[in-house]
Amino acid sequence: MSDSFTLRLQQVLPIPLVGRGANSIWHQNISLSCGRNYQILAPSGTGKSTLIGILNGIRKDYTGEVFLGDENLNKASLDRWVEIRRKFISTVYQDLRLFDQLTAAENISLSGGFEDPAFSKEEVLEWCVSLQIEGKLNEKVGKLSYGQKQRVAILRALNRKYRWLLMDEPFSHLDLDNMRTAFDLIKEQCKVQQAGLIITGLDHRFNQDEFETLEI
């Protein structure tokens, strides 16, 4: 099952990074198995967000090829990419990409887009309680702090079916307690969904035994 959702990068190199030294991701043939956890370690400016962007179809400025299972994603049309995002790849963007005009609850429920809700309301509410955001659900996201917004973005990404969860520095504005709770929730949910997890900016304070590290 996992094989058909394996992400493969073949000689991928973002054009802005041409000429830089070799590393464990760029210009390599690497295979990321669905169901496993990966953390990307890299100094800033070396292409962490670029990798997330390439894997969910935002960035096209690279050489090499990316596959999801047997599908060459270089050839995927816009509509196919939107479908892939809807069905297989859920993302927490570094800039969150929330809708300030909608409430936290509305942003979270928008996640599934047009699919039937993947989780019951009660279940989602439980997550909200654990991340201490339940009191803010009816507030417009525009009025929330960045840390609260970050938790809304995580919940939106979790509140759906996916085979890959991509997270670009999801904890940058969370306190340690919230970070741990969120981290546990994410790992648990990826297990439930048998999904792969790719996360950037993971802190050394976390138990990283379950993670395979890719260094740029």
Add this chain to the structure above:
Amino acid sequence: MGPRKSITFLLRKTQSPLQLIAGIFGSFVGIFIVGLAVQLYAEYTHLISNQGNVAGYQFIIINKKVSALNTLKRDISQFSSEDLDRIRDLGVVEDIGVFKSNQFSVEGILQIPGQNGGFGSEMFLESVEDQFIDQTPEDWNWKIGDETVPLILPTDFLNLYNFNFAPSRGLPVLSQKTTKLARFSISISGEKGQETFVGRIAGYSSRINSILVPLSFMEFANEKFTANTPQKSGKIIVSIKDDKIATLYKLIKELDWETNEDKLRSGKFAAILELLISIMVLVGLLIVAVSFSSTILYVILAINKSRYEIDTLMLIGVPRTFIVRWYIGNLGMINAFIGIGAGIALILFKNKLDEFAAGYSYQLLEKLHFTTYLIICSTLLFITLIQYLRIRKLDR
């Protein structure tokens, strides 16, 4: 709010009412002008086909100038077949009619009941093909054996009688209808004999300033009462399109013939009118182009304003077709309202136009022409299509 509602809320929220109003106004003006142009053109062709002399064909009567030099020559004032060919060779005249006049002498006598004798006068008669007569009366025909001869008199005759002659003599004024009831004798005499017919006024003509009888009667009488001389005419009538009059006028000046200057002036006026209409159509097209580009601009602005929302929705997996359908559904609805609004505005305008035209005794079309509706609908469909093609280009 459910997900679908949230999405439509987001897309709607980012629209600017001012831009929307500007876009609607632009489309409305464009559609209205397109509809108006089509309707006015339909009215124009309707007027031409039904009221001939309004702005389509003109009928011009031409005769040769009589000057001191040629007063003594009998034939100089007659049109030869070469003269007629010269007019035809211009290529601007639709038809030429040659007036035939009596070669015999005619005397008309009006009998007053209860009195001996009556009014009598020497007369002259003319004939021309029926298509040159402005209003051919229903009973405008004569065949051999008929005793009664119908006549068409110039409208001016009756006017002169009613407004000059009758008041000065204390006589009653007469309507056209009354005069049509009168009968009088027409006594014809020539080298080959003499005969009396009954004359009856069949109608009046404002175009031809002469006493007209049916061509069949003229041909019969000329042959019967006079020695067979080839008939020439000193007067012709031509039908010509307004915009071609200038060419004919040049020839008339060149050959020193005479005609009704008023008609020529109105012909020139019609030509200027046509030029003005063409300019208006050009300016209209320009406005239409500008207004259509404003609707396209509106769509581009609307999409750009919602760029973040559209991009983000597609990043979290909302199908592009849903977003495109939402836009085109809304624009389609707006376009439909614009169409209905423009239709209503045109109907109101048409009512005003009808009132205005009625003041000048012009009969316009009963309602908006079918083509006007058709053009409004197809233009709106075209705009919607262009908008759709632009919206479909959403990328992320």
